[in-house]
Amino acid sequence: MKVRQSIGIVLILLGTVCIDACVDRLHLDLADQTPYPVVIDGFVSDEAPPYRVVVTKAYDVQSKESLRERISVKRLTLFDELGFQEEFTEVTQGVYQTNGAIRGRIGGVYKLHIRLLDGREYESIPDTLHPAGSVDKVYFQFRQDRTQHNTTNYGFDVFFDASPANRNDYRLLWKFVGTYKISIDCCTCWPYLYNPIPIVSDGQFIQSGQFVHVKAAYVPITGWTFMNKVHAAVNQMSLSRNAFEFWKAVKSQQEAVGSLFQPMTGKIPNNFTQLSGMPGEIFGIFYSTSVRSNSVYITKRDVPDQRFIPELQLAPNREPPDECIDQFPGSSSVMPSYWVE
Secondary structure (H helix, E strand, O other): OOHHHHHHHHHHHHHHHOOOOOOOEEOOOOOOOOOOOEEEEEEEEOOOOOOEEEEEEOOOOOOOOEEOEEOOOOEEEEEEOOOOEEEOEEEEOOEEEOOOOOOOOOOOEEEEEEEOOOOOEEEEOOEEOOOOOEEEEEEEEEEEEEOOOOOEEEEEEEEEEEEOOEOOEOOEEEEEEEEEOEEOOOOEEEOEEEOOOOEEOOHHHEEOOEEEEEEEEEEEOOOOOOOOEEEEEEEEEEOOHHHHHHHHHHHHHHHHOOOOOOOOOOOOOOOEEEEEOOOOOEEEEEEEEOEEEEEEEEEHHHOOOHHHOOOOOOOOOOOOOOOHHHHOOOOEOOOOOOOOO
16 A cells, blocks of 8 residues: 555544544545545444444545545445344435444444445455443543743643453543534534544553553633533443554554654555455445443633633624534534533
């Protein structure tokens, strides 16, 4: 795999990990290929369905810059080791969901079958759903940083302590989701914050069989984030050996993307087998995971000095947005079930 091709695929995957927090711009250097390469991102868990899969097409553009393009497929099917199967339904282009016929269970083995519109068929490597353990505590620490322009940025580092389900199995992935509430003249919405690089379990954090003081994310103090408060959640996800090696490689390559002069640290494992059709590349992962979560609210009272919260500077004579989500892409106009006023 070419170095710049690897960078492009990593950015596609991280865009879906962020659950559409923004419109990603990808820098791809893919040679013209027929058929086109495809990226799959999804998982089945022991949480209540539906489960979601995002299908993306990677392609070359002479400008070397393109919007992520989601594509439709002919069929997506979820299978388990007991012989049950369920078709995914396309809810919007390239985004597929199950209808609830299958729910992930500890010890279950799941795989995804993909049939593209051009007749190519692929199948994910069967993946076993392992227990996740627990997120024992989520906490935060105030932080201030001087910039090169002699100004100060204020925010909170969010940390967590966690325990694996089995002390012989430390393969875990953590995802941070920060939620805050915005109320403007037209409406109210809830934007989200995510960790930009996957957090994969590492032995250096283990103390007496527990992961201690692992940094999940940084929450900046702005007029928007602390208009109300921030819900800081950490999701702990169990991984099979294959899924762990995949996310570990994604993390390593994403860290190397910071400078194109840094060496890439390895090839991202392939988690799919092609069954039929013209040979064509497929990237990404479909895996099985147990999910455990914990969270904490960061409120205005936690800010040491209220003067650290900037006043909102709204542009004068600006036409107000019709919807809050227009001003905060990736936000939701529906109050999350976990939000407490």
